[in-house]
Every structure is written in C-alpha cells, then in structure tokens.
Amino acid sequence: MSIEELEKRIQRIEDLEAIKKLKFRYAELCDTGYDPDKLASLFTENAVFVLTEKGVTMERTAGKEKIRQRFVVMPQRITFAVHNFTDPTIEISGNKAEGRWYMWALQTLGDGLCTFGCGVYHDKYEKVKGQWLIAETELSVFFRAPYGKGWGEIKLAPPPEQKK
Numbered sequence: 001m002s003i004e005e006l007e008k009r010i011q012r013i014e015d016l017e018a019i020k021k022l023k024f025r026y027a028e029l030c031d032t033g034y035d036p037d038k039l040a041s042l043f044t045e046n047a048v049f050v051l052t053e054k055g056v057t058m059e060r061t062a063g064k065e066k067i068r069q070r071f072v073v074m075p076q077r078i079t080f081a082v083h084n085f086t087d088p089t090i091e092i093s094g095n096k097a098e099g100r101w102y103m104w105a106l107q108t109l110g111d112g113l114c115t116f117g118c119g120v121y122h123d124k125y126e127k128v129k130g131q132w133l134i135a136e137t138e139l140s141v142f143f144r145a146p147y148g149k150g151w152g153e154i155k156l157a158p159p160p161e162q163k164k
C-alpha cells in the first residue's frame with residue numbers, strides 16, 4: 001500500500017468519525033434544551049430541514065437562520081428528549097457525504113404527554129473550511145406512541161435495607 005493510499009484511508013476514517021461526532025452533537029443539543037444558536041452552527045448556510053410523518057411532509061425549513069428559528073420554539077413543543085441514533089450508514093465522496101441514521105427517542109411533548117418515537121434521518125453533509133456540517137436532513141418519523149403514565153412522576157425504588 002502506498003503512502004497516498006494510506007493517507008486516503010486515514011482521511012476517510014477521520015471524516016467518518018467527524019460526521020458521527022457531528023450527529024451526536026446534534027442529539028446532545030436537542031436533549032439539553034435545543035439551544036438554537038449551537039444547533040444552527042451545525043448546519044450550512046443553505047441547509048434544509050424536512051420533517052415527515054408516515055410519508056407526509058409536515059415541515060420544510062430552508063436556510064440556516066430559519067433552522068435556528070425552528071429550534072427557538074422546540075422547547076415549547078418538546079420539553080424533554082433523549083435521542084438514540086443507531087445503525088449509521090455513511091458514504092463519503094470528497095467534501096460531500098450522505099448518511100442514514102435510525103432514531104429512537106423518548107420525548108415529553110409540550111402538553112405533558114410522554115412518547116416513544118422511531119424514525120430515520122437521511123442526511124447530506126458538506127465539509128466547509130475543514131469542518132463537516134449538515135447540508136440537508138430529512139427526519140422521517142415512523143411512529144410516536146404514548147407511554148402510559150410517563151416517566152416524570154415515577155420514583156426509583158428505595159434502596160434495600162443494609163444489614164448491620
């Protein structure tokens with residue numbers, strides 16, 4: 001293997017890891033209150049965010065500033081969230097990439113309803129000035145299902161008595 005081939009392989013691995021970190025940073029920001037400025041910083045200037053539910057487009061937001069505004073109101077729509085991304089498929093071609101991530105989420109909606117959610121993100125990424133950013137993301141929600149009474153009022157079981 002030549003030095004050039006090895007350099008390309010290393011660059012590909014570094015790009016894959018950078019894209020994974022980008023996606024997990026996105027989840028972390030969603031799960032800690034949807035900071036609109038920090039979330040917007042993960043997107044390109046002309047980025048597009050599409051939300052579909054069961055194949056129907058519910059929202060389409062274009063442009064970094066509009067995406068930032070979308071996240072301003074998210075804490076009112078979803079007051080609590082924990083996202084889990086699994087099974088990523090990422091294909092890189094130069095300074096562009098495409099990825100697919102399955103998403104599982106626990107969420108408390110603005111009206112207090114606790115839900116399980118499942119869907120898939122189809123993303124397009126661009127490397128801008130050496131940094132990977134989201135150029136387009138489509139979240140296709142498969143389902144949201146209520147979770148009984150929710151997790152907000154459930155207490156941990158008391159610890160067992162310790163023997164003296």
